[in-house]
Amino acid sequence: MKILVCISSVPDTTSKINFTADKSAFDKNGIQWVINPYDEFALTKAIKLQESQGATVTIATVGDAAAEAVMRKALAIGANDAIRVNAEPQDSITVAKELAKIVEEGGYDLVLCGKESIDYNGAAVPAMIAQLLNKPFVNACVGLEVNGAEATAVREIEGGKETLSVKLPAVIAGQKGMVEEKDLIIPNMRGIMSARTKPLTVKEPTETDVKVSAVSFDAVPARAQVKLVSADNLDELVRLLHEEAKVI
């Protein structure tokens, strides 16, 4: 079985988000980059399938050369090889088209993604890949087993869970639950050493039909100073919520 895991390189979750002086772009100065947290669940699931079923795991990223540090980390976690499409991501459709092309050329049986990237929060690329490839799609996946040409996926639904039988090839977008937080793989020294020599192929992009562009960015405005209420005077809190904020 051949698995492709789509990995996005995103600012570390503690990053303070700043924009360029003209507000037209994200300011990358001083940012630490990490594997998108949702993608990490997908990658770990893929490595588990590599161990249990002898699957090969390729990771793919659309990004400039700076993304390679994060890709080497994914290789250190255990992926066999990596493909980087040499382009700064523009919008979800250009990214999805590049990734769908990799899937077609490589004949992958399973495409795993994170359900959303924590930078632009598009929550769009996985579903777009599935539609471009005309393959089944499961979103918000919290459990996955593979059995030959079929997978059993569990996804979150409102107020519960749903179990699905999925015919492969398919695209599945995961989150915590696909594997547990405690099962995420931290690369060891051997992994880090071997990652240096694993193949990382660079491809030039072909998609240029951008459909959405950023006009400007703004930080979320700060809240007014907190009103503190004494623990002995909860009547006052109830009054404020009822009369001032009008939320109860």
Added chain:
Amino acid sequence: MSIFVYTENISGAYKKAALEAVSYAKTVADMSGTDVVAVSINPTDAADVLYKYGASKVVTLKSDALKNFNPKAYAEALATVVDGVVVFPHSTDASSVAPMLAVIKNASLLTNVVSAPVAVSPFEAKRKSFSGKAFMDAKAHGENVVVTISQNSFGIKENPVAGSEEVKEVSVSTEGLTVVNQEKSSGKLDLKEAEVVVSAGRGMKGPENWGMIEELANVLGAATACSKPVSDIGWRPHSEHVGQTGKAIAPNLYVAVGISGAIQHLAGVNSSKTIVVINNDAEAPFFKSADYGVVGDAFQIIPALTEKIKALKGH
């Protein structure tokens, strides 16, 4: 051309988020000098509900194949009737369908939109980005646009119009995806739709102490949520984890009990309109992002607060 809106239903009943999407579509239609067409798949609620929020036409798609949710089949069914600008709620299911429809229609996709458009041609609107730490003003190229509305961000606005309904049978393939089983915990409020959320963190010390959180939620008619470590340890289900890597929510009132207010937690909840923080550490970072705060022991404050709210509500 009309503005289209996908009115999602759960077991046939229109979701609150669907009514919010209709309200949004009506605003776009007014800006464009046109009307709203709502498209639903197998609803049981009457179309009248949607006229009230501004849809002057309701297209009801009927299909046995679409009894279970299947994003691709849903997108293909919708594609047979919609065109131009199509509005979706950014709920889990609807936001799986929207990107697929955007591919089919060769449309620009703007997700997580939080306010009325800045302009409609080309379509330009503010959307959430960087996990709620920033807003991005995004512009579509071309006339075909698919928009998903971040839940509880725009609000539901009544705008009654006269309407009519058209019922259509559709047939699409659902090959490759079969529902085996569904498990639903009945009676639980949906976290993303809830107007009030009571949330608790590691400060609660253990799962056995959640009874008081649930009781407070009960009197407030609220959904319950938790911080990430709480669901990681297994005190609460993953589905309740809010934050950058959990659910992003925007209720009218968010009550945070024993939660420190780490940047990743805030990312998922700082769109809440009013935030109340209860923490025994006066230095907890959450107080900087709260509207109201109480410094003190949650184990004393929560039961007392519950009683006072009960009294207010006349229980």
